Amino acid sequence: MQEFLIAAKPDLQAARQSWLDALAKERRLSALTVEAYERDSRQFLQFLTGHCGGPPGIADVAQLRPADLRGFLAARRKDGAGARTLGRGLAGVRSLLRFLERKGLVNAAGAAALRAPKQPKSLPKPLTAADARRVVSADEQLAEDPWIAARDAAVLTLLYGCGLRISEALGLDGRAFTDATERTLRITGKGGKTRLVPVLPAARQAVEHYRRQCPYHLAAGSPLFRGARGGPLNPAIVQRAMQRMRGALNLPETATPHALRHSFATHLLGRGGDLRAIQELLGHASLSTTQIYTGVDTARLLEIYETAHPRA
Numbered sequence: 001m002q003e004f005l006i007a008a009k010p011d012l013q014a015a016r017q018s019w020l021d022a023l024a025k026e027r028r029l030s031a032l033t034v035e036a037y038e039r040d041s042r043q044f045l046q047f048l049t050g051h052c053g054g055p056p057g058i059a060d061v062a063q064l065r066p067a068d069l070r071g072f073l074a075a076r077r078k079d080g081a082g083a084r085t086l087g088r089g090l091a092g093v094r095s096l097l098r099f100l101e102r103k104g105l106v107n108a109a110g111a112a113a114l115r116a117p118k119q120p121k122s123l124p125k126p127l128t129a130a131d132a133r134r135v136v137s138a139d140e141q142l143a144e145d146p147w148i149a150a151r152d153a154a155v156l157t158l159l160y161g162c163g164l165r166i167s168e169a170l171g172l173d174g175r176a177f178t179d180a181t182e183r184t185l186r187i188t189g190k191g192g193k194t195r196l197v198p199v200l201p202a203a204r205q206a207v208e209h210y211r212r213q214c215p216y217h218l219a220a221g222s223p224l225f226r227g228a229r230g231g232p233l234n235p236a237i238v239q240r241a242m243q244r245m246r247g248a249l250n251l252p253e254t255a256t257p258h259a260l261r262h263s264f265a266t267h268l269l270g271r272g273g274d275l276r277a278i279q280e281l282l283g284h285a286s287l288s289t290t291q292i293y294t295g296v297d298t299a300r301l302l303e304i305y306e307t308a309h310p311r312a
Helices: 010-025 031-052 058-062 066-078 083-102 109-113 129-136 146-162 166-170 201-213 235-249 257-270 275-282 292-308
Strands: 184-188 194-198
Touching: 010 031, 010 058, 010 083, 031 058, 031 066, 031 083, 058 083, 066 083, 066 109, 083 109, 129 146, 129 235, 129 257, 146 166, 146 201, 146 235, 146 257, 166 235, 194 275, 235 257, 257 275, 257 292
Parallel strands: none
Antiparallel strands: 184 194
16 A cells, blocks of 8 residues: 555554454455545545644544534535545544544544434436357457457456456456356455356356466466466456447447446346345345346336336
8 A cells, every 4th residue: 555644643544444454354345445445535634634723633633523423524525535435534533433442542423413414315227138258258349459359358257147346256266167067157346245146157167268368377376367477467457448439339428347247137137036145146245235137127117218108
C-alpha cells in the first residue's frame, strides 16, 4: 500500500494502522476494500486536523459528537462526494471507531446512531445474452498476442459463466482447472467466505486454451492469470481490455467486467433460476442483495412490453 502523510498524533496513527492490519489479516477484506477504508479514514483525519485546530489524537476522537461527524460528511459533500461515497466513508469511520471502542479507547455510540446518507436506487446494468457471448468469445478479443487474447477471454468467461468478481477470478491459483473430473470451483470471496460454483464446459475450455497458450509455468502456489511480463494480472488491464471492446463491439458504457457478473445473475433469473441458489452462486451474504436482480428482470419485461405492445 502506498505511504501517505497522515495528519494525526502518533497514538492515533498507530491505532489506525492496527485497525487496517486487522481488516486485511483478521477479517480478510479484499485489498481494494482496505485501500478504500485507508483513504476514507485519512480524509477523516485531515478533516479533524482543521476541525480541532491541529493533528488529532485518540483523546480528540474520544470527544467527538454526532455533530462533528455530520460536519465531516458535509465537508465531503461540499468537495463533490456523492451519497455512495459518503456512505462508504461513514462506514469506514464507524469501523475505525468500533475498533478503538473494543480497545477501550473511545465510545462509538455516536457514530452508530448517525444515519448514513440515503443511497440512490439504481439497478445493475447487465449485457444482453448476445453481447455477453460476444464479449467472452476468443475470436472477439483485441489483443494482438494470441496468449493474451486467450487469457482475456478466459477471465471474462469466468466472470460471465461462473458469476465471479474480477478479484476472485484473478485470485485463482495456478492449479485451478487442472483436474478434469472437477465439476465445481471453490472460490474465496468477500470477508474470506468460501463457496462452490459449477464449472461450465465453456469456462473450462477457455481456461484450458489459455493454459496451452500461456508462455509461463502455471504451478500451484502461483497466480493462474499472468500479466505480459509474467507477474499477477492487474484488474486494470482487464478493465482496459473491456473498454476497448466497448468501442469495437458498439457496447454501452455500462459494459464493464463487473457487468458480466450482473449478466450471469440476471440471465439465470430470467431463465427461471431460484433466487436462493443464485444468492449462493454469487456469494451474497444477504438475500436482499440478490433480490435487486428481480428488479432488473421486471424492468426489462416492462421495456419489452412498452416497445412491442400495440396499446403500450
